[in-house]
Amino acid sequence: MTATRPRVLAIAEAANPEWVSVPLVGWSMASALRAHADVHIVTQTRNRDAFLRAGLIEGQDFTAIDSEAVAAPLYRLASLLRMGEGKGWTMVTAISALAYPYFERQVWRQFGARIKAGEFDIVHRITPLSPTIASSLAPKVAAAGVPFVLGPLNGGVPWPKGFDSERRREREWLSYIRDAYRLNPAHRRMLRAASLILAGSRHTASEIPARHQHKVRLLPENGIDPSRFNLTAAQSPDGPLRGCFLGRLVPYKGPDMLLTAAAPLLRDGRLVLDIVGEGPMRGALEALAAELGVTEAVRFHGKLPHHEVQQVLVQAHLLTFPSIREFGGGVVLEAMALGVVPLVVDYAGPADLVTPETGRMIPLGTRPEIIAALARQLEALAQDRTPLVPMAAAARRRVTESFTWDNKAAQLVEMYRALMVPT
Structure with missing residues (x-):
């Protein structure tokens, strides 16, 4: 028995x-x-x-x-x-x-x-x-x-x-x-x-x-441990669109592609970006932000204790995460649990977690193609962020029910x- x-x-x-x-x-x-x-x-x-x-x-x-x-x-x-x-x-x-x-x-x-x-x-x-x-x-x-x-x-x-x-x-x-x-x-x-x-x-x-x-x-x-990620993003309609990158600052995670794609919106004040993480690209990314003229709109937080991550992430509308080789995508689930909508590349781990109802995915392509697609998505959401509210709610439900x-x-x-x- x-x-x-x-x-x-x-x-x-x-x-x-x-x-x-x-x-x-x-x-x-x-x-x-x-x-x-x-x-x-x-x-x-x-x-x-x-x-x-x-x-x-x-x-x-x-x-x-x-x-x-x-x-x-x-x-x-x-x-x-x-x-x-x-x-x-x-x-x-x-x-x-x-x-x-x-x-x-x-x-x-x-x-x-x-x-x-x-x-x-x-x-x-x-x-x-x-x-x-x-x-x-x-x-x-x-x-x-x-x-x-x-x-x-x-x-x-x-x-x-x-x-x-x-x-x-x-x-x-x-x-x-x-x-x-x-x-x-x-x-x-x-x-x-x-x-x-x-x-x-x-x-x-x-x-x-x-x-x-x-x-x-x-x-x-x-x-997801609900006790670790227990806040809810406001998805406020006021102020600039807020994006957050969370992860090691290494080439395959694409933080440089994100800065390049987001630069026009960052320069004109329609987007602000938090970058949480540390890695060998940190210096090059700070130099790129200066070269693009977006330093005032980008904040590099460095590596934060795990319990502090949600305090930064929950302030965002979007998890802007153009990684091109992600196995699991734990940060994607963390964002979804907080009601932060993921914007990811449609490949590998994140593609198993994000649905059309819970986030936005851009096609896997060459570097220029990913940058262009990312820029189009950010521009569209900066103009009209109303789709983010139902996606955020659906993302939280998906995590609660399955993850x-x-x-x-x-x-x-x-x-x-x-x-x-x-x-």
């Missing part, structure tokens, strides 16, 4: 409530599951103190695995090979793939006997999110007769044509041979052994071989139960 609350061993090597990006995703999903299932989280020792500060009890709620003997030197190697802070993410992932097997061996050493003894109904590897990193746990868990859940997997979005210079500036040399991961027999064994494969995007779902597609379910990696962490956890538990039904 299926238990009311599934007993879940949640593997989240990267999970930290005090960090952002993948560690915050890992933490948010694993901790949200605790309201719907009996969950024991297994994470890496670097996250231990943050777990304790969050009120979790070591041994009862979580176990911290010390894999630093392998992880630490490889992390230092990855930092050297990426050739710049915030660059070379494909290289970082590749080096992580070398360190991760040692972590899983330690997990099996501590939990293998308990898995074989039937103490868990489900084993779910939440992080790493990268679809390229194989799991040696998957076939062992499957051999023990316990369903193994993988994901949400996300990443590997192809670089669009015409953006090779951005690719080189990001030091993404390894991305040219990324597909070599498919040749790894451990990766094929993982997919065979998994009972359920969660894909964080339509692109990643399409990368799963056809013979495993019956096990694939779409579940975007990002979600809170609690909602996603409830969806996951229903998937677990389906796997637990005797066949």
Whole structure:
């Protein structure tokens, strides 16, 4: 008989409530599951103190695995090979793939006997999110007769044509041979052994071989904690149109394209722009703003603590975010949760989140085409912002109905139960 609350061993090597990006995703999903299932989280020792500060009890709620003997030197190697802070993410992932097997061996050493003894109904590897990193746990868990859940997997979005210079500036040399991961027999064994494969995007779902597609379910990696994003944008009809860019200041996120497209409106006072984030382009962007004559209309906030981000974002009418290679698009959901309408490129992660009712999307094209399309959208909304009010309301509804962490956890538990039904 299926238990009311599934007993879940949640593997989240990267999970930290005090960090952002993948560690915050890992933490948010694993901790949200605790309201719907009996969950024991297994994470890496670097996250231990943050777990304790969050009120979790070591041994009862979580176990911290010390894999630093392998992880630490490889992390230092990855930092050297990426050739710049915030660059070379494909290289970082590749080096992580070398360190991760040692972590899983330690997990099996501590939990293998308990898995074989039937103490868990489900084993779910939440992080790493990268679809390229194989799991040696998957076939062992499957051999023990316990369903193994993988994901949400996300990443590997192809670089669009015409953006090779951005690719080189990001030091993404390894991305040219990324597909070599498919040749790894451990990766094929993982997919065979998994009972359920969660894909964080339509692109990643399409990368799963056809013979495993019956096990694939779409579940975007990002979600919203309503306690963190609990304000509502006014969408005021008065004053200039307000845009906000939120993200790392790196080439593929397109902040320079945004400044160029917005320059005429910024100069004549019909648009003001907040830029929240830090990165290697900061100096060049400030110089570009001066060259375009828009310095007075653009405010660079730098990197803000996560809890302060919504204070700036909620003042905007639009999230102006022309990224051309976004895997998940967490900032898009954050804006939608606040009733800030996203203006994004119709490609990859954001395209899975934004609908015609909840935001505006511009076609993926060359740099000049994106800049021109972005300028047209901004000009139209500066002239008439009335469409923003219903879109903002629809965006908030969409997030509330489908993208809170609690909602996603409830969806996951229903998937677990389906796997637990005797066949």
